Amino acid sequence: MKTKILIVDDEPGLTRMIKLNLELTGRFEVRTENRGKMAIQVAHEFDPDIIFLDIMMPDIPGDAIAEQLKLDEKLSTIKLVFLTAMVTRDDTADGHNRIGGHEFLAKPVSTKDLLRTIAKLLPES
Numbered sequence: 001m002k003t004k005i006l007i008v009d010d011e012p013g014l015t016r017m018i019k020l021n022l023e024l025t026g027r028f029e030v031r032t033e034n035r036g037k038m039a040i041q042v043a044h045e046f047d048p049d050i051i052f053l054d055i056m057m058p059d060i061p062g063d064a065i066a067e068q069l070k071l072d073e074k075l076s077t078i079k080l081v082f083l084t085a086m087v088t089r090d091d092t093a094d095g096h097n098r099i100g101g102h103e104f105l106a107k108p109v110s111t112k113d114l115l116r117t118i119a120k121l122l123p124e125s
Helices: 012-023 036-046 062-071 111-121
Strands: 003-008 028-033 050-054 079-084 102-106
Touching: 003 012, 003 036, 012 028, 012 111, 028 036, 036 050, 036 062, 050 062, 050 111, 062 079, 079 111, 102 111
Parallel strands: 003 028, 003 050, 050 079, 079 102
Antiparallel strands: none
């Protein structure tokens, strides 16, 4: 069974690129959402193993979405990784990439970084 990944980011070009690159591996089923206010509903429908979530969303901040996920009994165990342009890759070179207890990746994010993070958080995938 493929690992299910939900990408929530307001940049359609970015979500499309991540989806294509991850699906090309043949190991993942990927769904994207470009509206933060739809993230919880889509997570309920799709039941992902991991969510990559942009912090700076125009309609609802990513940290507010993360809080809703944590409070939802069905969604609270889903692995969550923030995506952010507020830091650079150089800022994350030490490997201590955490915001509010969650991993984060600096944008622009590479497929290599995504795969490494997925392997770290979901070793069975």
